[in-house]
Amino acid sequence: MKFVDEYRESESVRRLARALARRTTRPWTLMEVCGGQTHAFLKFGLDALLPKEIELIHGPGCPVCVTPVEAIDRALDLAARADVIFCSFGDMLRVPGSERDLLAVKAAGGDVRMVYAPLDAVRLARDNLTKQVIFFAVGFETTTPATALAVLTAARQGIENFSLLTAHVLVPPALESLLASPNCRVQGFLAAGHVCAVVGYREYEPIARRNRVPIVVTGFEPLDLLQGVYRCVNQLEEGRFEVENSYGRVVLPDGNPSARAMVDEVFGAVPQRWRGMGEIPASGLALRPRYAAFDAARRFRATEPRTEPESPCIAGLILQGIEKPRDCPAFGRECTPEHPLGAPMVSSEGVCAAYYRYRRLERSGQGAKG
Amino acid sequence: MCLAIPGEIVSIAGDDPLLRMGRIRYGSIVKEASLACVPEAEVGDYVLVHVGLAISRLDADEAERVLTALREAGEWEEDLP
Amino acid sequence: MTVHESTWTCPVPRVPDLIQMGHGGGGWLTHRLLERIFRPAFGNPLLDAQHDGAILERGSSRLAFTTDSFVVRPLFFPGGDIGTLAVNGTVNDLAMCGARPLCLSAAFILEEGLPLETLQRIAESMRRAAATAGVVIVTGDTKVVERGRGDGMYITTTGIGTIEHSRTIAPSSVRPGDVVLLSGDIGRHSMAILAVRGELSFETTLLSDCASVAEPALALLAAGIDVHCLRDPTRGGLATTLLEIAQTAGVHIHLDERSVPVDEEVRAACELLGLDPLYIANEGRFVCFVPEAQAERAVGILRAHAVSANACRIGEVRADASGALTATGILGTERVLDMLSGEQLPRIC
Numbered sequence: 001m002k003f004v005d006e007y008r009e010s011e012s013v014r015r016l017a018r019a020l021a022r023r024t025t026r027p028w029t030l031m032e033v034c035g036g037q038t039h040a041f042l043k044f045g046l047d048a049l050l051p052k053e054i055e056l057i058h059g060p061g062c063p064v065c066v067t068p069v070e071a072i073d074r075a076l077d078l079a080a081r082a083d084v085i086f087c088s089f090g091d092m093l094r095v096p097g098s099e100r101d102l103l104a105v106k107a108a109g110g111d112v113r114m115v116y117a118p119l120d121a122v123r124l125a126r127d128n129l130t131k132q133v134i135f136f137a138v139g140f141e142t143t144t145p146a147t148a149l150a151v152l153t154a155a156r157q158g159i160e161n162f163s164l165l166t167a168h169v170l171v172p173p174a175l176e177s178l179l180a181s182p183n184c185r186v187q188g189f190l191a192a193g194h195v196c197a198v199v200g201y202r203e204y205e206p207i208a209r210r211n212r213v214p215i216v217v218t219g220f221e222p223l224d225l226l227q228g229v230y231r232c233v234n235q236l237e238e239g240r241f242e243v244e245n246s247y248g249r250v251v252l253p254d255g256n257p258s259a260r261a262m263v264d265e266v267f268g269a270v271p272q273r274w275r276g277m278g279e280i281p282a283s284g285l286a287l288r289p290r291y292a293a294f295d296a297a298r299r300f301r302a303t304e305p306r307t308e309p310e311s312p313c314i315a316g317l318i319l320q321g322i323e324k325p326r327d328c329p330a331f332g333r334e335c336t337p338e339h340p341l342g343a344p345m346v347s348s349e350g351v352c353a354a355y356y357r358y359r360r361l362e363r364s365g366q367g368a369k370g
Numbered sequence: 371m372c373l374a375i376p377g378e379i380v381s382i383a384g385d386d387p388l389l390r391m392g393r394i395r396y397g398s399i400v401k402e403a404s405l406a407c408v409p410e411a412e413v414g415d416y417v418l419v420h421v422g423l424a425i426s427r428l429d430a431d432e433a434e435r436v437l438t439a440l441r442e443a444g445e446w447e448e449d450l451p
Numbered sequence: 452m453t454v455h456e457s458t459w460t461c462p463v464p465r466v467p468d469l470i471q472m473g474h475g476g477g478g479w480l481t482h483r484l485l486e487r488i489f490r491p492a493f494g495n496p497l498l499d500a501q502h503d504g505a506i507l508e509r510g511s512s513r514l515a516f517t518t519d520s521f522v523v524r525p526l527f528f529p530g531g532d533i534g535t536l537a538v539n540g541t542v543n544d545l546a547m548c549g550a551r552p553l554c555l556s557a558a559f560i561l562e563e564g565l566p567l568e569t570l571q572r573i574a575e576s577m578r579r580a581a582a583t584a585g586v587v588i589v590t591g592d593t594k595v596v597e598r599g600r601g602d603g604m605y606i607t608t609t610g611i612g613t614i615e616h617s618r619t620i621a622p623s624s625v626r627p628g629d630v631v632l633l634s635g636d637i638g639r640h641s642m643a644i645l646a647v648r649g650e651l652s653f654e655t656t657l658l659s660d661c662a663s664v665a666e667p668a669l670a671l672l673a674a675g676i677d678v679h680c681l682r683d684p685t686r687g688g689l690a691t692t693l694l695e696i697a698q699t700a701g702v703h704i705h706l707d708e709r710s711v712p713v714d715e716e717v718r719a720a721c722e723l724l725g726l727d728p729l730y731i732a733n734e735g736r737f738v739c740f741v742p743e744a745q746a747e748r749a750v751g752i753l754r755a756h757a758v759s760a761n762a763c764r765i766g767e768v769r770a771d772a773s774g775a776l777t778a779t780g781i782l783g784t785e786r787v788l789d790m791l792s793g794e795q796l797p798r799i800c
Contacts, residue, residue, distance in 0.1 A: 001397040036372055048784040089797075258406070375723055
């Protein structure tokens with residue numbers, strides 16, 4: 001596949017890893033913000049090629065991981081209704097609410113459908129006029145244009161039985177929140193290339209300047225990821241703190257204006273609670289008043305948010321990069337991908353699940369080299 | 371977050387900018403995606419697709435330039451393209 | 452089977468108390484059903500052998516006995532249908548016991564309203580698949596359920612085969628130093644079905660690999676290859692199959708991912724949907740554990756058969772008794788492969 005295979009060539013990757021090793025003279029702590037990048041680092045065994053001075057902290061960029069439990073509980077209540085077809089991305093189906101998950105609702109008779117695209121949910125609504133079709137809109141800036149397009153399409157085509165349960169989240173406020181924590185050890189960020197494909201990276205410039213952290217817009221293939229790390233380390237070694245784009249084939253400084261306009265048309269920023277991180281101002285999106293008719297929380301009587309159950313899970317600290325999954329007392333014991341206590345164990349992008357799949361043996365000393 | 375993969379536009383249908391759809395070829399399979407956010411994209415262009423929506427048109431020249439530099443990474447010490 | 456302790460004794464209250472789709476996915480949830488419900492209820496030495504079928508000894512003769520139910524939507528898919536699947540699936544389970552498949556039973560659960568023409572087409576493809584595999588369908592049953600209570604039809608086939616050698620072909624025979632052979636490329640069956648099913652559909656020329664693998668499997672035995680274990684990587688895919696064997700045998704299996712053949716279309720579809728081909732179901736492939744010294748000859752024998760023409764060596768058995776599966780990836784570094792809970796869910800965000 002063009003634009004994929006050439007970024008996985010072992011020789012180029014190893015050569016770049018050697019260049020990175022030469023460039024690195026001191027320990028540096030970097031965070032890859034995006035869960036997809038965490039997954040790629042571990043899946044390709046790329047972390048094994050990094051010099052030992054470099055520590056990677058896995059960031060909060062997994063949408064299913066940061067969706068608060070009350071949003072999931074609301075989803076579960078709606079999905080259980082007899083008049084509803086509830087649509088969700090695959091990853092979201094196994095994320096536990098306070099009592100169960102969407103797969104359990106499906107097993108109990110709820111009509112829960114996995115969709116590939118938000119537009120598929122609009123199509124389902126058109127084909128099932130006697131049902132209410134609700135799309136569970138989760139995801140970061142990358143995903144918001146697709147959700148906005150679904151709303152605009154439904155509005156254009158007069159599809160009234162379609163609505164959204166929105167739990168979208170935004171990256172920059174979360175980064176600011178991470179950096180504001182006195183425990184924050186992150187010295188440089190790999191920014192998520194696909195988020196930046198939509199929104200660009202101008203918003204990161206004041207963050208980099210104010211906090212004296214380099215932020216490098218980074219892609220998802222092995223060569224992209226190493227390049228991001230290299231540029232980040234290079235800045236740190238030189239004492240520079242700038243925003244750099246190392247994913248130029250996809251990302252422009254202002255992102256995608258059409259996509260941004262679409263999102264602005266449909267959504268406005270609101271405070272949002274993040275699982276494990278608490279409420280962050282202006283870090284979520286809500287439908288604007290003129291599209292309020294598509295708001296599932298309004299259309300159906302919203303349930304009271306429940307409080308999160310007590311749990312040994314330290315998802316909050318892990319998502320902030322303060323602890324690693326194997327520091328959690330529940331990791332691999334009470335908490336496994338089958339029975340996740342926290343969302344990072346659920347999605348294959350979740351950092352705990354990624355560790356569980358790819359790094360568990362290391363912990364028990366059976367040692368895959370890797 | 372955000373699994374997105376690059377594919378080539380093999381055909382385009384629809385005049386309404388909001389409803390413009392493309393058939394996108396990924397290696398040797400084809401799936402439909404919305405082109406609502408890449409109005410400038412034409413047949414033959416590569417676009418990056420996430421959950422059924424093309425969110426970016428790939429810049430092939432930029433890709434080639436960076437890739438060439440990266441393949442010579444053994445030779446450079448500090449300056450990346 | 453040893454199940455990884457940390458995953459197994461799980462005190463978390465959120466265990467599903469209703470059957471979910473994942474219970475049929477071949478991963479942890481399926482294993483949990485076996486361990487918690489079926490083995491306590493039925494437990495006996497034959498069942499406890501945890502093989503694709505049971506080996507029955509009567510005097511000096513040995514028979515392999517196995518059963519499988521088939522539910523697939525749509526009933527007809529590129530490269531096969533529920534009928535070919537039902538015949539080949541059970542034939543392959545017999546072959547994986549090292550047995551020569553002899554005869555099958557076929558039980559049909561039909562949904563009211565199913566066109567007779569559909570049933571006729573499927574019966575005909577079963578006849579053809581049976582003839583190709585050299586088995587006869589000797590007994591059967593038909594039941595009908597009300598409209599809306601079944602996906603058109605379900606088929607259960609049961610098979611008997613004869614074992615014409617004295618080897619023990621089972622995970623327990625796997626030894627450190629064994630080489631893992633794979634009979635062809637992986638992932639075709641699931642991807643061919645996904646391509647034509649509902650919302651995740653895509654355009655492709657992919658065909659299911661659904662086929663009998665009895666011929667090449669028996670050819671290995673006939674040639675005197677010291678076959679230690681045979682297994683067809685159906686649901687759960689290659690990784691789940693190898694993990695099950697590693698855990699049952701108490702060995703460490705190491706896979707070289709770079710040597711596992713994956714068709715270009717399967718790979719593209721996996722990239723698109725965020726799936727890992729190692730966990731995707733196959734219906735016409737098998738893995739084979741043989742001593743290193745015979746590996747090359749075994750590959751040659753397999754390649755002489757069309758269904759296993761792309762057979763190759765993909766890994767080895769290591770000495771540590773970890774029950775683990777590791778893989779060297781495209782960058783030459785290693786990772787650990789684990790069992791999934793149920794079906795692999797497309798990774799979208």
